[in-house]
Amino acid sequence: MSSHGDHSPGPQPRKDSYAFVEEEKPVMSLEGDIKILKTVDLESDGLCTRYSPDGSKVAVGLSNGVIKIFKSDTMSCIYHLADDETIKSRLPVTSLNFVQSSKSQNEILAATYASGQVKFWHVSSKKALHTIHEPRQVLASSVSNDQQRLVTVGSSEHVNIYDIHTGKKVHGCEPSPGSLVMDGHRYRVFAAKYHPIESNTFITGGWDDTIQFWDERQERSLRHIFGPHICGDGLDIDSKFNHVLSASWRKQDSLQVWDFGSGKLIKTIPGDYGAESLLYSCQWMGKNHMVCGGCDTNMLKIIDKTTLATSGIVVGLPGGVYSVDYDHSRKSLHQHGHSSQDVTILSAVVGKSVIILSNAPKS
Template sequence: MDVVQIFQAHDGSALYHLTDQEVRDAHLPCTSLTFIPTDHGQKFEHLLMATYANGVLKFWHPSTGSCLHTIHENRQTLAASFSPHGDVFVTGGAPAQLHMYDAATKKMVRTFEPSPDKTVMDGHMLRVFSVLYHPNAVAYPGVFLSGGWDDTIQFWDSRVKHSVRKIFGPHICGEGLDIDPEHNHVLTGSWRKDSALQVWDFTSTEKIKDIPPDFNSCLVYCCQWLGRSCITAGGSDHNMARIVDRGTLQTTGRLVDLPGGVYCSDNSRHGNVPKVAIGAANMVYIVEKTGG
């Protein structure tokens, strides 16, 4: 979809439609959406960065529908993440280099890629679908993770050109990467039938557990931690989204047979009753907990 839409969470009403002539002419999908962290300063507040499959990055001011700045990357741009303070952001895609930009100037300041040494894998070899900064900027300043088609999660330090360590295994094809800062656990979602959802220790990179599948299989595109006690995940095969209890590893809620694969989801991450937004085909489903 080449139009970015913003909705009211409480009733699903449409607030803003974000597009311009360049987006309409390209007619290629938006691949990621990232609100700029508001603690970076008033001049960046309420801005949204969107990446598109033709390598375009656009900075939208939602309430006016204005595109304030555009960056053109000579590639498919598939993922982006801002640092917790919002001073820099990193993009990933195909080819597999990661590009860091200064958020104020919009200038590229660094490129991250594997070293020429073929005996080590200190970077990505195939396209990157997910990039994520560690949310604890005090303990892990400048640290971010990335994942993609080469079955690795790469750990990056912004001061180093090549990755500093890695996890082998997860096959990331979407927003299938999240970090729980409280327990320092990494959640991965893989587009495959076996071991699709996994939890890893950030410090040791050792696998903690495989999360068993629901009785309907799901090839996972996206997953997130939901508060302290749950996990959300969605994908294709049965076009399903589900919520998993972190302690029992049992499914506590789900949507099945949706009109298309679940390529994206997000949650409020605050409040007593957090909401989860799930995207499938041309629909957005807003889900919240009911009952006890």
């Protein structure tokens, strides 16, 4: 995402410095079925967030290289993940992914950093089990659906795949040497997403306005979609319908749905008049919704999957929405007194704060 350090967003972004977009802060307003449940201040800008698989924790990666993990029910900080390397470099945490485990004491959090580090943290002991040093900025990552491998992308065209449990590189993908064939990325890559069912397949997106489709067993990408300008955690895959959701850092055609199999555009989600946003992040949210967030209007929006209408929106947040995640386990719903299948609890990083939201209907 363009908030990740030196990749200040835009059609012609700077490539040689780490800077955040300075944005005006309009008055915050909420419309529809959306409410802010809690706001937690951070000592540094938050760039990425993830719920743990069981919904009991919310992890937040900061621009100073620190990872904070909160209890989801109280949002009290219970773990602070940093070591000598991250403290010395003080470069941003760019992505977070929990690795599912049957035992909470074995919980692993994979983290990537703008310094080029990839760390596999043992959460409860606050120790890094493995550290990988890539010769580039690592900007995004994703865990395979069998919880065995982590794919990383970043400031080069190379795609690296690691064994989570050994920290060893097991595969590598990259485009052809010549520029005539578009079988990989030609610019910075800001998003990666493993397919939720097909364990060897993943997609990536970035500044070259393509989504690339990969099989990790092959060096080159299988095919690509041209169009989306990805500057953050702006890709997701719906396992039921095999649809790709993309978020682009632009005012027009910013949120789009694609068919995974054919690569054809299914729908461009209409924007809201006066609340158009340059999008960083998006997700399919439960069975009935999708969510996206971005800057310019500093907006987070929840959209009904069926009608494509906005069901809830907040604009004028104190900063751009760089990352959003929802509690897939739905455990936090009961903590906040909800049981409806349509209600979801969300975490969003907005400037120097993490915000917990709900799309519960207004009483």
